[in-house]
Amino acid sequence: MKQKAxxxxxxxxxxxxxxxxxxxxxxxxxxxxxxxxxxxxxxxNSKDFYSHPRKQYHSTKIxxxxxxxxxxxxxxxxxxxxxxxxxxxxxFVFGEAQLKGKAxxxxxxxxxxxxYGLLYNEKLFFERLQKEILHELGHTFGLIxxxxxxxxxxxxxxxxxxxxxxxxxxxxxxKFIVD
Amino acid sequence: MNxxxxxxxxxxxxxxxxxxxxxxxxxxxxxxxxxxxFNVLQILQPDKWDIxxxxxxxxxxxxxxxxxxxxxxxxxxxxxxxxAYASVPTAVEALKNGAFDYVTKPIDPExxxxxxxxxxxxxxxxxENISLKARIEEMINLGDLVGESLEMKKVxxxxxxxxxxxxxxxxxxxxxxxxxxxxxxxxxxxxRKYYPIIAVNCGALAESILESELFGHEKxxxxxxxxxRKGKIEMADGGTLFLDEVGTxxxxxxxxLLRVIESKQFNxxxxxxxxKVNFRLISATNEPLEKLVENGKxxxxxxxxxxxxxxNVPALRERRTDIPILANFFVNKFSRLMNKPNKSIxxxxxxxxxxxxxxxxxRELENAIERAMVxxxxxxxxxxxxxxxxxxxxxxxxxxxxxxxxxxxxxLEKYDWNVTRAAAALEIxxxxxxxxxxxxxxRKE
Numbered sequence: 099m100k101q102k103a104x105x106x107x108x109x110x111x112x113x114x115x116x117x118x119x120x121x122x123x124x125x126x127x128x129x130x131x132x133x134x135x136x137x138x139x140x141x142x143n144s145k146d147f148y149s150h151p152r153k154q155y156h157s158t159k160i161x162x163x164x165x166x167x168x169x170x171x172x173x174x175x176x177x178x179x180x181x182x183x184x185x186x187x188x189x190f191v192f193g194e195a196q197l198k199g200k201a202x203x204x205x206x207x208x209x210x211x212x213x214y215g216l217l218y219n220e221k222l223f224f225e226r227l228q229k230e231i232l233h234e235l236g237h238t239f240g241l242i243x244x245x246x247x248x249x250x251x252x253x254x255x256x257x258x259x260x261x262x263x264x265x266x267x268x269x270x271x272x273k274f275i276v277d
Numbered sequence: 278m279n280x281x282x283x284x285x286x287x288x289x290x291x292x293x294x295x296x297x298x299x300x301x302x303x304x305x306x307x308x309x310x311x312x313x314x315f316n317v318l319q320i321l322q323p324d325k326w327d328i329x330x331x332x333x334x335x336x337x338x339x340x341x342x343x344x345x346x347x348x349x350x351x352x353x354x355x356x357x358x359x360x361a362y363a364s365v366p367t368a369v370e371a372l373k374n375g376a377f378d379y380v381t382k383p384i385d386p387e388x389x390x391x392x393x394x395x396x397x398x399x400x401x402x403x404x405e406n407i408s409l410k411a412r413i414e415e416m417i418n419l420g421d422l423v424g425e426s427l428e429m430k431k432v433x434x435x436x437x438x439x440x441x442x443x444x445x446x447x448x449x450x451x452x453x454x455x456x457x458x459x460x461x462x463x464x465x466x467x468x469r470k471y472y473p474i475i476a477v478n479c480g481a482l483a484e485s486i487l488e489s490e491l492f493g494h495e496k497x498x499x500x501x502x503x504x505x506r507k508g509k510i511e512m513a514d515g516g517t518l519f520l521d522e523v524g525t526x527x528x529x530x531x532x533x534l535l536r537v538i539e540s541k542q543f544n545x546x547x548x549x550x551x552x553k554v555n556f557r558l559i560s561a562t563n564e565p566l567e568k569l570v571e572n573g574k575x576x577x578x579x580x581x582x583x584x585x586x587x588x589n590v591p592a593l594r595e596r597r598t599d600i601p602i603l604a605n606f607f608v609n610k611f612s613r614l615m616n617k618p619n620k621s622i623x624x625x626x627x628x629x630x631x632x633x634x635x636x637x638x639x640r641e642l643e644n645a646i647e648r649a650m651v652x653x654x655x656x657x658x659x660x661x662x663x664x665x666x667x668x669x670x671x672x673x674x675x676x677x678x679x680x681x682x683x684x685x686x687x688x689l690e691k692y693d694w695n696v697t698r699a700a701a702a703l704e705i706x707x708x709x710x711x712x713x714x715x716x717x718x719x720r721k722e
Contacts, residue, residue, distance in 0.1 A: 152383075156687060187359075189383045197302055219643040242279075242305035255387035264556065 103133035103174035106164060108140035108181070119224065123178070126228055131235060131275065133174055138199055139178065141167075157183040161201045164261065177203040177237060192229050192254065195237035202234035208257065224268040226257070226263050236267065239274050246271075279305035283325070284395055286310045287317055287343065288332040288359065293382070297330060300389070314338035323351045327394070327400050333360040333367055333379075341371055348375045353403065355396045359384070422458050422566070425605045426596035432459065435588050440466035445538075447523075447583050448561040450590030454642030456561040457521060459588060464517040469557055472516030475509045480522035487530060488546055492537075495548035508545065510537060513556040524564030524575065524584060535579045558583070593642060594637040599632050604640060607646035608658070613651060623657040630663070634684060682717045685710070689719065 105127065107120070120137065127135045144165055147155040160177060168175050168258035183191050183205040191207070209226040211219045230252045244251035249268035254260040267275060286297045294310040302638035309326070311317050316337055329347060333340035344356050346613045358379040360368040368379035377399065378392055420641065424430070439446055440463045457476060464474040482490055485529040489499075493508030510518060537543045542553045560583045567644040569575035593600065600641050604622055612619045622630070626649075635641055685703065700710040713719075 160291075184383070185299075186290075186292045187296045187382060187384055188300070188389070189385045191386065194299075195303075197299070237303055243303055253390060255385075255390040 100134040103135050103139045104168055104172040105135055106140045106177045108142055108179040133194040152184055153183040153185040157191055157203050158185055161194060161203055165201050175201040179207045181219050182207040193234040195234040197237050198240035199238055202238050203228045203235050226260050229260055241271050241274050243269055244271050280307055282327050282330045283307045285326040286330045287314060289335045303593055306428050307516045314343040314699055319348055321350050326354055328396050330357045330359055333364055334644040344374055344376055355400060407596055408596060422455060422462055423603050424599040424603055426599045428591040428596045429599060432588060432590060436462050439586050443557055445585040446559045448588045451592045451638055452563050454590040454636035455639050456590055460519040460559045469516050474517040475513040476519040477509045478521045480525035484527045484530060492543055492546055511552055512553055512682045514554045516558055517557045522562060523560040524566055524569060526560040531576045531579050538582050555607035593638045603625060603642055604630050606642050611647050621657050623659050626658050626660045626663060629660050685713055
């Protein structure tokens with residue numbers, strides 16, 4: 099029997115629930131990672147993570163709370179949010195993960211074309227989201243950034259670098275997920 | 278591999294330390310953190326960390342002070358200063374004091390990523406530079422100049438003393454002792470190493486050709502001189518001119534050469550323009566120049582000009598302890614060149630090599646090993662693989678003492694180191710044999 103994993107939707111608009119995006123994500127997770135995935139709406143208080151001076155949300159604190167609430171029942175935890183995330187030393191993060199751990203978080207905030215003053219592009223948005231989810235969950239399997247430019251584990255410090263890489267693990271990184 | 282890069286983060290804020298550590302770990306770096314500059318200094322030693330990210334404002338010791346002290350202990354360590362906007366001028370000061378770069382908090386991920394990639398590249402280039410320098414040094418110091426005997430150690434010492442100076446050097450030694458290698462070692466250890474070393478064998482060319490070879494010629498200077506040509510002296514400008522076999526120079530060439538050495542200028546053959554040159558002169562000879570001077574065959578003034586700093590290279594038979602070292606060195610060299618598995622030298626073959634007189638010196642030994650490597654099919658070089666001349670001299674030694682040593686050893690081995698029976702066979706008493714064994718340091722193997 100497969101171990102259980104959870105996709106937590108943490109959004110002030112609740113825009114993901116029952117949407118086609120959510121279904122596509124669940125499909126992606128089930129195909130790629132050997133878990134039985136469940137979907138839940140987060141019961142977090144967003145104020146706990148908010149930084150007034152930065153107008154952003156502290157991703158490490160969200161991960162801590164997700165672990166506190168869900169780690170007993172789930173082997174892997176993925177938080178999906180549309181808040182803009184930060185860690186104190188960096189201006190922003192697309193996501194964060196525990197290296198060789200249980201939890202990861204991905205933000206959609208900077209994955210939309212509109213964020214960069216461009217026209218909405220759903221296909222591109224989903225491609226980016228897919229890559230970020232695989233990337234952050236990859237870290238939870240102990241994967242570090244890959245030198246292969248096309249591997250989804252290649253580091254991305256900006257949106258162009260996300261667009262450049264593929265939505266697949268390279269042969270070497272892929273083995274870690276299967277095993 | 279990023280894991281080979283060791284990063285230390287020094288910041289008093291836990292959250293900064295942890296988020297940076299996490300960021301670098303995802304990149305596969307080997308990361309350590311410290312909240313205190315004093316702790317860092319207690320354990321810091323050269324080459325402990327490659328990159329250090331240091332917060333400029335810390336309670337006990339500022340990042341600037343830490344930078345200064347780190348650079349004093351480990352100048353190669355790359356220090357990146359982390360600062361807030363307000364203290365950018367201080368960060369600029371840090372750059373002046375040897376910091377690699379600075380970043381302002383909060384750091385843009387792209388900026389951090391580029392900065393670390395740049396620092397790693399810088400570190401790799403530095404390491405590559407150090408390793409290349411070491412390899413060059415190794416090539417200079419070792420090259421084919423091999424030897425651990427006291428005689429050769431003295432030669433190496435002289436090379437190191439004279440190389441950095443601009444002194445004229447004369448290398449004396451028998452043919453095949455490696456005089457040219459010594460000249461090259463001197464050149465490569467001198468400030469002129471980035472310029473050429475031009476070697477001319479004065480004994481190999483007829484006078485008229487040597488003149489044009491050394492001084493060059495103008496177009497039409499003689500029949501066949503269709504183009505203007507630079508001579509070896511002109512080619513050595515800035516570098517070193519190595520004249521081998523100077524003892525064979527004709528009287529006219531001696532005068533011409535003396536003039537160039539004294540004035541550092543000359544005319545090309547058939548030309549009127551004065552060519553000014555700046556070179557260091559190294560000469561070599563295997564002839565007794567003093568006798569040639571006495572007999573009036575070599576100019577005394579030129580002799581003194583050339584013989585400013587003399588290096589005498591010992592003949593191979595004068596440094597027998599180097600024979601096995603050289604032999605093995607050449608075996609390795611030819612294995613590499615011939616792409617053959619590394620061979621060893623059999624005990625008998627080594628004994629023959631050790632006992633031979635080597636009139637052709639190291640060159641002859643090199644040729645003998647090359648031949649043995651070509652003809653030998655076994656993993657060990659055998660006596661029969663050695664050139665006929667060397668093989669046949671087995672037992673033919675220069676001194677009576679050498680012959681005695683070899684003969685006693687043979688008899689001892691024949692009688693399985695039974696001293697009584699060996700002494701009887703040698704027709705000497707046991708005490709004498711014991712004395713001889715002590716003298717030649719013989720012990721049963």
